[in-house]
Amino acid sequence: MVLNKIKINKLIWNLTSEEMKTKILDRASFDISEQIKLIEPVCEAVRNEGDKAIIEFTEKFDRVKLQKDQIAVSEEEFLEAKQLLDEETKKVIEYATHNIRRFHEAQKPEPMWMMEMEKGVMAGEKVTPISDVACYVPGGKGSFPSVLLMLGTPATVAGVEKIIVITPPNKEGKVDPAILYAADILNIHEVYKAGGAQSIAAVAFGTETIPKCSKVIGPGSSFVTAAKLFLREYIDSGVPAGPSESIILADEHADPKKAALDLLIEAEHGPDSAALLVTHCKDIADQVEEQVYHLIASLESDIRRQFVETVLTNYGGIIITDNLEESIRFANEYAPEHIELMVEKPFEILNEIKNAGEILLGDYSATSLFNFVVGPNHTLPTGQYAKTISAVSIHDFLKRSSIGYVTKSGFHTIKDYAAKFADIEGFETHAKALRERN
Numbered sequence: 047m048v049l050n051k052i053k054i055n056k057l058i059w060n061l062t063s064e065e066m067k068t069k070i071l072d073r074a075s076f077d078i079s080e081q082i083k084l085i086e087p088v089c090e091a092v093r094n095e096g097d098k099a100i101i102e103f104t105e106k107f108d109r110v111k112l113q114k115d116q117i118a119v120s121e122e123e124f125l126e127a128k129q130l131l132d133e134e135t136k137k138v139i140e141y142a143t144h145n146i147r148r149f150h151e152a153q154k155p156e157p158m159w160m161m162e163m164e165k166g167v168m169a170g171e172k173v174t175p176i177s178d179v180a181c182y183v184p185g186g187k188g189s190f191p192s193v194l195l196m197l198g199t200p201a202t203v204a205g206v207e208k209i210i211v212i213t214p215p216n217k218e219g220k221v222d223p224a225i226l227y228a229a230d231i232l233n234i235h236e237v238y239k240a241g242g243a244q245s246i247a248a249v250a251f252g253t254e255t256i257p258k259c260s261k262v263i264g265p266g267s268s269f270v271t272a273a274k275l276f277l278r279e280y281i282d283s284g285v286p287a288g289p290s291e292s293i294i295l296a297d298e299h300a301d302p303k304k305a306a307l308d309l310l311i312e313a314e315h316g317p318d319s320a321a322l323l324v325t326h327c328k329d330i331a332d333q334v335e336e337q338v339y340h341l342i343a344s345l346e347s348d349i350r351r352q353f354v355e356t357v358l359t360n361y362g363g364i365i366i367t368d369n370l371e372e373s374i375r376f377a378n379e380y381a382p383e384h385i386e387l388m389v390e391k392p393f394e395i396l397n398e399i400k401n402a403g404e405i406l407l408g409d410y411s412a413t414s415l416f417n418f419v420v421g422p423n424h425t426l427p428t429g430q431y432a433k434t435i436s437a438v439s440i441h442d443f444l445k446r447s448s449i450g451y452v453t454k455s456g457f458h459t460i461k462d463y464a465a466k467f468a469d470i471e472g473f474e475t476h477a478k479a480l481r482e483r484n
């Protein structure tokens with residue numbers, strides 16, 4: 047085994063320059079104005095030319111020429127996918143779906159509730175699914191059937207009537223059979239071969255083949271993120287889920303090999319990801335660093351090795367703090383997508399972690415388990431959005447309407463309060479509608 051020549055970032059946080067601190071904290075949530083410039087003409091062309099533009103940009107960016115009647119996945123392609131897939135793959139997809147469904151079913155709210163505010167004055171909420179949603183399944187740097195399970199399952203459990211999938215085709219002009227198998231078991235049969243900005247524009251405006259949708263949800267590259275931002279007036283774009291990122295927060299009890307392994311998980315997604323070991327224990331930092339070099343050298347895939355090396359020398363690496371409290375402060379300021387607590391008593395610090403898409407406790411709760419099969423949703427907010435936004439859930443596919451019912455006697459109990467409020471705000475007719483009603 048030949049050890050690599052790279053030197054991963056290793057920063058004593060209190061001695062780190064402000065410029066470097068900003069780079070680490072901002073990671074790839076950098077200014078995407080360059081990508082906006084690139085995708086603007088793509089979106090405009092899709093708006094004006096529909097399928098013709100989808101075909102043109104799929105050829106340009108995905109290097110495959112589709113005919114118009116190949117944009118939608120056919121029933122034959124679904125059947126072919128089922129035949130191509132081996133039994134073990136099918137079983138794993140089914141196992142994951144089962145757990146993901148159970149988890150999201152547990153999130154189901156009451157369909158309606160009401161309370162009595164005064165005698166004869168009722169107020170409550172009614173929950174209704176969004177009528178139609180497009181799930182974006184990325185496809186540039188890998189295939190993501192798991193993403194479809196994480197989007198399609200909560201959409202199905204929520205009761206969304208029309209669920210479609212958009213995903214870039216592979217070099218053969220096909221959709222990965224595993225994605226089609228996942229779609230099939232979710233009973234989703236509208237899958238379109240379109241990715242990147244062109245697919246977001248397609249569901250924002252509609253084309254001859256791809257239907258216009260009310261919402262698009264799913265993770266993606268900077269082109270996808272830029273298109274969602276650019277088209278925000280036309281389509282709701284859900285949880286901002288960009289390049290994957292994680293923090294492994296360790297104390298002196300962490301196992302360096304496990305910490306190093308888990309540090310590499312999200313680092314292998316792409317060069318714009320971020321993966322950080324955060325520890326106050328210098329000894330652990332040194333041991334994990336050593337392990338990381340060995341693990342990198344042992345990676346079989348050149349492209350994944352390049353991604354990991356780029357990540358750990360760019361937005362990722364090792365952060366050394368003064369103590370556990372500072373590590374926790376750092377994590378909360380960073381607001382990672384995933385955080386693993388590799389400390390002696392993880393449950394004791396759980397409540398101190400305020401900002402994270404997903405919090406995993408102890409040495410065995412590897413992020414990969416939760417990426418695929420445990421049940422919680424892996425499509426999570428990145429780039430500090432975990433400060434205010436949660437993981438994709440069934441709530442992303444539901445909306446609430448307030449409801450109210452007031453009887454005649456209930457009306458007379460509270461009308462004077464409301465009429466006075468209307469006077470305070472100077473709304474004459476608001477007041478009249480109350481005072482002139484008997």
Ligand SMILES: NC(=O)c1ccc[n+]([C@@H]2O[C@H](COP(=O)([O-])OP(=O)(O)OC[C@H]3O[C@@H](n4cnc5c(N)ncnc54)[C@H](O)[C@@H]3O)[C@@H](O)[C@H]2O)c1
Pocket residue numbers: 084107108183184185186187188190193214241242243265266267268269270286287288289290315316319383424425426427428
């Ligand atoms: N946050 C999460 O929950 C989560 C989950 C899974 C994946 N991810 C992230 O999603 C991202 C997936 O990215 P990806 O690249 O694999 O797939 P992608 O499908 O998002 O992007 C690839 C598409 O971008 C378009 N494209 C490529 N080059 C282009 C160019 N020069 N100009 C315009 N468009 C271009 C192409 O159409 C291509 O199909 C990764 O960063 C991964 O880390 C995040």
Ligand SMILES: N[C@H](CO)Cc1c[nH]c[nH+]1
Pocket residue numbers: 190192193290291312383417424425426
């Ligand atoms: N790590 C991603 C979420 O951040 C999920 C994923 C899917 N496949 C591999 N990883």
Ligand SMILES: [Zn+2]
Pocket residue numbers: 290311312315417
């Ligand atoms: Zn992952």
